Amino acid sequence: MLYSHTDVVPAEHDKWVHHPFEGHLDSVGRIYARGSQDMKCVGMQYLEAVRRLKGWGFQPKRNVYLVFAPDEEIGGHDGAEKFSLSEVFQGLNVGIVLDEGLASPDEHYRAFYGERSPWWLVIKAVGAPGHGSKLYDNSAMENLLKSIESIRRYRASQFDLIKAGLKADGDVVSINLAFLKAGTPSPTGFVMNLQPSEAEAGFDIRVPPTADAESLERRIAEEWAPSWRNMSFRLGQFKQKVSGHDASGKPLVTKTDSSNPWWALLENAVQEAGGKLGKPEIFPASTDARYFRNLGLPAIGFSPMANTPILLHDHNEYLHKDEYLKGIKIYESIIKAYASFVEHGSDGRTKDEL
Numbered sequence: 289m290l291y292s293h294t295d296v297v298p299a300e301h302d303k304w305v306h307h308p309f310e311g312h313l314d315s316v317g318r319i320y321a322r323g324s325q326d327m328k329c330v331g332m333q334y335l336e337a338v339r340r341l342k343g344w345g346f347q348p349k350r351n352v353y354l355v356f357a358p359d360e361e362i363g364g365h366d367g368a369e370k371f372s373l374s375e376v377f378q379g380l381n382v383g384i385v386l387d388e389g390l391a392s393p394d395e396h397y398r399a400f401y402g403e404r405s406p407w408w409l410v411i412k413a414v415g416a417p418g419h420g421s422k423l424y425d426n427s428a429m430e431n432l433l434k435s436i437e438s439i440r441r442y443r444a445s446q447f448d449l450i451k452a453g454l455k456a457d458g459d460v461v462s463i464n465l466a467f468l469k470a471g472t473p474s475p476t477g478f479v480m481n482l483q484p485s486e487a488e489a490g491f492d493i494r495v496p497p498t499a500d501a502e503s504l505e506r507r508i509a510e511e512w513a514p515s516w517r518n519m520s521f522r523l524g525q526f527k528q529k530v531s532g533h534d535a536s537g538k539p540l541v542t543k544t545d546s547s548n549p550w551w552a553l554l555e556n557a558v559q560e561a562g563g564k565l566g567k568p569e570i571f572p573a574s575t576d577a578r579y580f581r582n583l584g585l586p587a588i589g590f591s592p593m594a595n596t597p598i599l600l601h602d603h604n605e606y607l608h609k610d611e612y613l614k615g616i617k618i619y620e621s622i623i624k625a626y627a628s629f630v631e632h633g634s635d636g637r638t639k640d641e642l
């Protein structure tokens with residue numbers, strides 16, 4: 289199953305060099321468009337590759353499904369999640385799922401065998417209000433700031449592992465401040481001489497499949513939002529059906545060893561088409577692939593964009609047309625290999641015969 293989400297994130301039109309929804313091809317061959325990397329390129333490459341394969345009369349031994357679904361950028365609950373649980377999907381009897389990956393600034397394509405889980409954390413502090421000139425303990429703002437300081441120290445400890453070259457992006461816990469909400473509004477802005485009684489901060493946390501999720505939960509409850517400091521917290525995108533682990537607590541990852549023939553087929557197919565594949569990685573953000581891995585299916589994140597800066601969700605997202613066209617050949621090779629693959633049992637009979 290060649291999977292692609294159809295939605296894109298918004299764009300601030302006036303901050304782009306070309307309009308994000310015009311698909312502008314510039315004089316050096318860059319295609320500027322929101323979704324040019326994430327992931328209109330992939331959806332179109334699937335279609336072009338299938339067209340080329342049909343053009344030279346290729347006969348697949350397996351069904352090849354192209355699936356286009358909405359809502360990935362807002363969690364996929366009404367898109368891939370529902371589809372993965374549907375009878376239609378069950379009826380497809382899918383063997384392998386391909387979904388999106390990331391661009392690579394160097395010559396190696398990147399492939400992802402798992403991903404970090406999104407935990408969206410909101411911490412809230414309450415405290416006595418007071419005059420803006422008064423120094424006192426346990427105000428909502430002071431309590432919130434203590435937590436933010438502690439979270440920043442933790443963030444730095446994780447970031448240092450990446451900076452020192454000890455860990456890759458997908459192998460540490462990331463935590464970034466997404467919003468701050470506090471203060472008493474007034475017609476001219478905010479009241480300056482009133483310390484507010486409530487303050488909130490929201491964080492985007494990403495947790496690798498191998499991380500100790502329980503100890504992180506404890507850290508949130510005991511250090512970042514302790515009730516003894518008048519704090520509380522809530523977590524979104526968390527402890528949902530797809531939390532990065534299966535029912536027995538094992539990380540939801542796709543094997544990239546000899547036990548998974550789809551991995552070797554991908555490696556060979558990319559090589560045969562003249563591409564170079566880097567070492568398989570954990571995707572640092574989230575993709576719809578998690579819903580299919582959650583069913584025990586192998587799923588690989590792969591977007592063939594080498595020699596390309598990572599611009600998903602950024603201003604001026606672009607893909608060079610040469611990379612785009614090269615990617616079609618890469619998919620042609622992968623689809624050919626995948627659609628020709630027939631699994632055999634130990635007695636030589638195909639899986640379907642068994």
Ligand SMILES: CSCC[C@H](NC(C)=O)C(=O)O
Binds near residue numbers: 361363364406574575
């Ligand atoms: C939590 S669902 C949102 C999915 C989105 N995916 C990407 C690739 O940006 C993200 O990681 O934020």
Ligand SMILES: [Zn+2]
Binds near residue numbers: 327
């Ligand atoms: Zn995407």
Ligand SMILES: [Zn+2]
Binds near residue numbers: 297326361600
């Ligand atoms: Zn995205």
